[in-house]
Amino acid sequence: MKAVRVHEYGKPPTIDDIPEPTLQGPLDVLVKVDAAGVCRTDLHIIEGQWAEKSGVALPYVIGHENAGTVVEVGAAVGSVAVGDKVILHPLVTCGLCRACRAGDDVHCAGSEFPGIDRDGGMAELLRTSVRSCVRLEEGLEPADVAALADAGLTAYHAVRKAVPLLHPGADVVVIGAGGLGHIGLQCLVAMTAARVTVVDRSAEVLRKATALGAHRTVLSDGGQVEQVLELTDGDGAQVVLDFVGEHGTEKEGVAMTRNAGSYFVIGYGGRLDVPTIDIISREINVVGNLVGSYNDLDDLMTLAAMGSVRLSTQKYPLTDALTALDDLDGGRVPGGRAILTS
Incomplete structure (x- = not known):
């Protein structure tokens, strides 16, 4: 064969x-x-x-x-x-x-x-x-x-774990709506009543994300952290699902997460470097996800x-x-x- x-x-x-x-x-x-x-x-x-x-x-x-x-x-x-x-x-x-x-x-x-x-x-x-x-x-x-x-199983698994953290109207950010992220986005829309913001560097991907049910989209052009914070009244999101996990999204994802919120690592290839005092003082969670x-x-x-x-x-x-x-x-x-x- x-x-x-x-x-x-x-x-x-x-x-x-x-x-x-x-x-x-x-x-x-x-x-x-x-x-x-x-x-x-x-x-x-x-x-x-x-x-x-x-x-x-x-x-x-x-x-x-x-x-x-x-x-x-x-x-x-x-x-x-x-x-x-x-x-x-x-x-x-x-x-x-x-x-x-x-x-x-x-x-x-x-x-x-x-x-x-x-x-x-x-x-x-x-x-x-x-x-x-x-x-x-x-x-x-x-x-x-x-x-x-x-890809779908990994995305679903992460969303399923995030569901109890997302009350109706809560903010959730999806970083990267490509191969994994467009599945995770659909799972969020099907399984929660949260407000979903998608961040991606491709305008075409963002258009597709809107068609799949994203409530808001942000073009990753250098000002994406500030835009997400503005959309969430300066607080950040209760949950950030990072389907990229490299090229700087690790740092940005943590910055988009509100105090007592959770940053989910799904994509990989990069490195997460967060001062432990920030994790303690902000009481944030970093959640790993396999299949x-x-x-x-x-x-x-x-x-x-x-x-x-x-x-x-x-x-x-x-x-x-x-x-x-x-x-x-x-x-x-x-x-x-x-x-x-x-």
Whole structure:
């Protein structure tokens, strides 16, 4: 089968012909990957940012946002069947550790992460676990939801944690309404009655944000902190969701957060440097966010089936994966997600 593999960090991946995966256990599921999302994390992997954390042996197949059709199941699988269309939770979890039993399977003690620490889904076939499979409702197609498996799941997870902090009329700021942020924006509109202000450097992205339900938009042109403070009567927002997390948004996000408010870090790549006296005197919270749980993904698919969350996508065939990665790196996928299709 064809697959996109990293052979050496710092160099472009290649499209290789490799053996097809096979079932290895009774709970395994083999999925024909109809759609795979292209994520900025894939760029970070290629750059080598994940080399130490993942410990993966090269070469290996990238791709952690996957949806497709079940083609084979293990002997103990009963909840999905051959022919089912599914979206895959990015983690393969054990189901037995304390975190899994508590519904916090994103912190499973024995998890594997296809596309991060083992072969992923930028390929024709992917081996995963039945515990990762969420069946798609009628009307949802793999190519339309694949990126929700990570980008959407991460955005939903952050918004779900922020919801109790956002009373009706509270101010929430979304920094960056591109691939992750435009999903988080829709989740906020669907799940809260807060006033949403979107900050982005692209006027086109801001226009799309308004169409998706943003109440106010601010162009990131150097005066964005002052504009946000002006819009919030000088106080800042109860919650700031930073979907960029680099190039200075870290400092700006904290400055946009009101006293006793919360700054959520979702995008990454930068560094947060806040004097501890500021954290104490202002009593602000800094909240980290990884991907969400299986239940988060199931909830997100409900929102997608209801039409409350839609992905803006740019589709490429699997054979054009290198072009898709280059377009993402070059900023040529504005306000949406690149999707590889079979």
